[in-house]
Amino acid sequence: MTAPESAQWQRLSPRMLLVHPVHEVLNQLPLLIGAIVVGSATQNPVWSLVGVGLIVVLGLTRWFTTSYRIDDQDVVLRTGLLQRNELSVPRNRIRSVQTEARVLHRLLGLTVLRVSTGQAKGDNAFELDAVEAGQVAVLRGLLLGEDAQAAPTGQVLASWKPSWLRYSPLSWSGLVSIGAVLGVAYQAGFGDALSRWLAGRLSPAVVLAIVATAAVLIAVGQSLLTYGNLVLTRRPDTLNLVHGLLRVRERTFDLDRLRGGSLREPLLVRAMGGARLDAVMTGVAGVGESSLLLPPCPAGTARGVLADLVGDREVVTGALVAHGPAAVRRRWVRALALPVAAAVVAAVVGVPGWAWVVWGVLLVGSVGLAVDRVRALGHRVDAQWLVTRAGSVERRRDCVQTAGIIGWTVRQTFFQRRAGVATVVAATAAGTKRYVLIDVQAELAWTVAATASPWVADSRWCA
Numbered sequence: 001m002t003a004p005e006s007a008q009w010q011r012l013s014p015r016m017l018l019v020h021p022v023h024e025v026l027n028q029l030p031l032l033i034g035a036i037v038v039g040s041a042t043q044n045p046v047w048s049l050v051g052v053g054l055i056v057v058l059g060l061t062r063w064f065t066t067s068y069r070i071d072d073q074d075v076v077l078r079t080g081l082l083q084r085n086e087l088s089v090p091r092n093r094i095r096s097v098q099t100e101a102r103v104l105h106r107l108l109g110l111t112v113l114r115v116s117t118g119q120a121k122g123d124n125a126f127e128l129d130a131v132e133a134g135q136v137a138v139l140r141g142l143l144l145g146e147d148a149q150a151a152p153t154g155q156v157l158a159s160w161k162p163s164w165l166r167y168s169p170l171s172w173s174g175l176v177s178i179g180a181v182l183g184v185a186y187q188a189g190f191g192d193a194l195s196r197w198l199a200g201r202l203s204p205a206v207v208l209a210i211v212a213t214a215a216v217l218i219a220v221g222q223s224l225l226t227y228g229n230l231v232l233t234r235r236p237d238t239l240n241l242v243h244g245l246l247r248v249r250e251r252t253f254d255l256d257r258l259r260g261g262s263l264r265e266p267l268l269v270r271a272m273g274g275a276r277l278d279a280v281m282t283g284v285a286g287v288g289e290s291s292l293l294l295p296p297c298p299a300g301t302a303r304g305v306l307a308d309l310v311g312d313r314e315v316v317t318g319a320l321v322a323h324g325p326a327a328v329r330r331r332w333v334r335a336l337a338l339p340v341a342a343a344v345v346a347a348v349v350g351v352p353g354w355a356w357v358v359w360g361v362l363l364v365g366s367v368g369l370a371v372d373r374v375r376a377l378g379h380r381v382d383a384q385w386l387v388t389r390a391g392s393v394e395r396r397r398d399c400v401q402t403a404g405i406i407g408w409t410v411r412q413t414f415f416q417r418r419a420g421v422a423t424v425v426a427a428t429a430a431g432t433k434r435y436v437l438i439d440v441q442a443e444l445a446w447t448v449a450a451t452a453s454p455w456v457a458d459s460r461w462c463a
Contacts, residue, residue, distance in 0.1 A: 024059035095283030286431030320378030335370035
């Protein structure tokens, strides 16, 4: 699909004249509150009206000062009134296209469109806020080189189920939200009064129960609003992800840049049989929401989607090569170092009886951690795929296409040299940029690299 013949400068939807002022009022709320306070203190409401008027005018000028153009080579965005900015993005550098529609946007038939180029963090983002919802398919086709009119419906790989909400309380999001609210309350001077009110009416156990219940409800609510109605669809050239109830988000990924995927299994989520799936894709960060394909969901669903994407189920579920006795010993030594040191200190200084009960719990937890880390550690490598797995509290299974690997590093710490193991790092332009094989037998380190990338076969491991 080619760019418009005229490639003329275009403006955002004129309906944004209704949206921008509202957004500016929300963004400049502290300034508006200050103007209202000044107006009340001086008994002159003009200050309040001036504050509101300036903010509304600022919102209106955003539409008049923003324009964009799509030609055969570049996508260009112009913004600014006093200081004009022009952002140009080569079309062949576009990695993915994302859309988002908040409640007000949806009511007015608008969508925010963002272009991802895999730029460094902190670079200016290319964002059209907002365009007509009916234009999105055409614009996406232009930006990703698709034919929007001929685009097939595609194969639905996964869709959100209400049962996925059972994994929501296993994250920290609810407690973080409660902590943020309490922090604001204490900063505003309400903390002491709240503490006294609670102390006089509720026991600590009841307070903890209320906090735990609130954390669960908040986590479930956030997950429902963020990932409800999620649908992951595969088309011949793209991968499309849509999710959200009130704030609908859509991402379109170029499958030509897909280099694999990562199954992430946090300890509690794994205990409930769940996993999260992230894309390993060139130009897309391998952490956070930008790479998300599936939120915490049944592990079988995540593995099935990844197997469909990589085209080989054995890569996703097949057995891995263990890293040998030395790697096992290192897992055990690290896990037991703390309880052994604690026992020595306790025996020397003397501790009450209950402290040994705590030590026993620590010992059991450390043994469980060691066993779990030993079971997790492994890798698989052939001419097409590199698979690594490690971790207990945050277990990951990374499946990376060897064609996307651009370099290898083999390194050893002092203790690794003593143990006869090494860390192998595969460098790539996709995902997290580096994928690590921990504590591989030293004599096999370069063999692993050469198996995945024959061009390093002449490299030599120097002991």
